[in-house]
Amino acid sequence: MEQTRLSDGDVADQRGSRGGQRSGQQSDFDFIVCGAGTSGSVVAARLAQDGQARVLLIEAGGDDQAESVSNPAHWPLNLGTERDWGFIGEAAPGLEGRRLPLSMGKGLGGGSSINVMVWARGHKEDWNHFAAESGDERWGYKSVLDYYRRIEDWKGTPDPLRRGKGGPVHVAQPDAPQPIAQALIDAAGMAGIPVFDSPNGEMMESAGGASIAELRIKGGKRETVFRSYIGPVITQPNLTILTDALVTRLLFEGRKVVGVEALVGGRRRQFRARHETILSLGAIHTPKVLMQSGIGHEDELRPHGIAVVQHLPGVGRNHQDHLAFGCTWAYREPQGVGGGGCEATLYWKSDARLSHPDILQCQLEFPVPAPAEAEIATPEHGWTMFAGLAQPKSRGRLRLCGPEVNDPIYIEPNSLSEPEDMVAALAAVELCREIGNSAAFTPLVSRETAPGKRDRAGMIDFIRKSAVTYWHQACTAKMGRDSMSVVDNELKVYGIEGLRIADASVLPRITTGNTMAPCVVIGERAADLIRAQHGLTEVQQVAAG
Structure with missing residues (x-):
């Protein structure tokens, strides 16, 4: 089914700016990627690349069209603004x-929109x-x-x-x-x-x-990771980009995730994923959404009146x-x-x-x-x-x-x-x-x-x-095989169907150096795993925009 891009709760055109057609009714997709940061941009681009899968990319922040984003000398000006959580x-x-102030990128490109670009x-x-x-x-x-x-x-x-x-x-x-x-x-x-x-x-x-x-x-x-990866595929009708949309919780059928609820323009909307939902919200919001959706340590969820869907004591730990x-x-x-x-x-x-x-x-x-x-x-x-x-x-x-x-x-x-x-x-x-x-x-x-x-x-x-x-927060939903692990080697959340995590939170330990490049690898790896499971065509090179 043909789709359009969304921005500010509605529409973004191919330049990522305001405008374009409104398509507020579309709510069913093959894949939903939550977070248009360093990893999420990679996942969404690779899944949308062959033009067959219907992909929704949801971002809580706005666009990346600002001098403070593009000018290498101005990145510190974003700290403490609407582009920073x-x-x-x-x-x-x-x-x-x-x-400690713990800045984290908010908007298309995520951390790659406000970091020093190392x-x-x-x-x-x-x-x-x-x-x-x-x-x-x-x-x-x-x-x-x-x-x-x-x-x-x-x-x-x-x-x-x-x-x-x-x-x-x-x-x-x-x-x-x-x-x-x-x-x-x-x-x-x-x-x-x-x-x-x-x-x-x-x-x-x-x-x-x-x-x-x-x-x-x-x-x-x-050049943000969003521009590098989404730029070449942004005009494809099978890719929808929804900005200024805050993911509030996961939607379940039993223990299977079937989509997400998001706060868009002051109202709650639901979006359905036929195949999978991927959380790429970063090392703070990914575990927060998991916990508020009922995935986490049961002793920490129940006092807040949150029904436990899956007891995973490692969610939010190992920061x-x-x-x-x-x-x-x-x-x-x-x-x-x-x-x-x-x-x-x-x-x-x-x-x-x-x-x-x-x-x-x-x-x-x-x-x-x-x-x-x-x-x-x-x-x-x-x-x-x-x-x-x-x-x-x-x-x-x-x-x-x-x-x-x-x-x-x-x-x-x-x-x-x-x-x-x-x-x-x-x-x-x-x-x-x-x-x-x-x-x-x-x-x-x-x-x-x-x-x-x-x-x-x-x-x-x-x-x-x-x-x-250094603003390199990571490791709060780690990959592994012990009792504190949240995802397995294929980035699937233990005990839950239809849900993967692809961001710095899956790292068992923080990498030696800035985390942008490893997060791109995580996005590529996640996309490969998803494509293989669902029979999507093999990844072809995405040319730089």
Whole structure:
């Protein structure tokens, strides 16, 4: 049956802007994908690609047509706006009782509409761990390399083993990195850290290293995953895109999901899925919708009057995020900012015995103000290195405060609750200071402004009071085979028919680095599994728009 695109509760034309025909009556589809973010955009595009399956893509936010989305320098302007869910974590004892702002993209493109656009694939050991947890080698690194070759349109030095060409996702390093980025690479080499031509590929099969970053910036513009994947198929009549529509709950027939209810234009509407519903709402809203629909720990659902459909105690547990501590230096003279402000990155180990890096350091070419509690002045001109935990051991959780869609969800990050995280944080900051105070920066930098020289107690105080998040929330509906797993190796929710999850919440542990690229892989993998089960034609390459 022919369909049109919907926007603002009604219609979006092929440019994703307001306008077009109204088609408010259509409610039956073959597949419903909830969330037009990094993973959901991939799933919807791949399912709609052959023109046969009727696909509905539902998004709570609006379009991605804004200068703050397309301009690489303006991404911070989206934080705290209608393009940001604006979550706030509960007070964390490990952060001296502070509550962390937990931004998350809202709108077409999701996080890829408001992030810094760093393309980080995850380490080889991440993917091999996922394969072991799921019992499925198709989640292992060897298989994932095949996905990355399909996904990427890599503009760097050819590497047929590891890199793709002609895929939907434009990936490139900056043509002329700022001097401060090159200084970081030089300083890392002086510290004995290997320097690589690329932060992906060989570097992510090793103990770590430093490299000029890879970015999703094309022709001077940020390119969201929504544009990369949905752009080439957006005019197809079998794809419907509904924006400003908040999914409220799943619809069941017994233990089978047959669609969703959504709040559209102030009223509740129901949409039916003939085959499957896919939740790609992110690591906060995916478990929230599950719990408010009756899937979760029965002892936590019943007090809110929610009828239990499936007891799954892992829903909302295992919350993970990358934590960072801003180390800042003042410039001698103002310097330029390239791309989105992040042109160099570093991964390393806090302990040589580890199998893969547990330190993530992302250089920002501008000074990032420290939280007020840290009582550290920010220089007018300078740069900040986010010394971060790539593999935190602390685990948080989500809790409902009520059964209704507008009832907020409690996010308990539990940051720095495990002593191993403080040990790694101290090592990360120490390494950052060693590199930042290197002679390689002398021509550009006048002084270190944070944290400065401190004893151990003072450095711990700095870490607890200055910690912020990379906004990489994940792992709250994890894939696996134990009692706390929510989905199996095919991303199907245990005990429920017709429902899969495809977003960062399915990760058993957070990946080493930014999560955008792994979320694209999750979307591709989910689409392959769905297409195979329902006999859809094999995926053909989606050309970049």
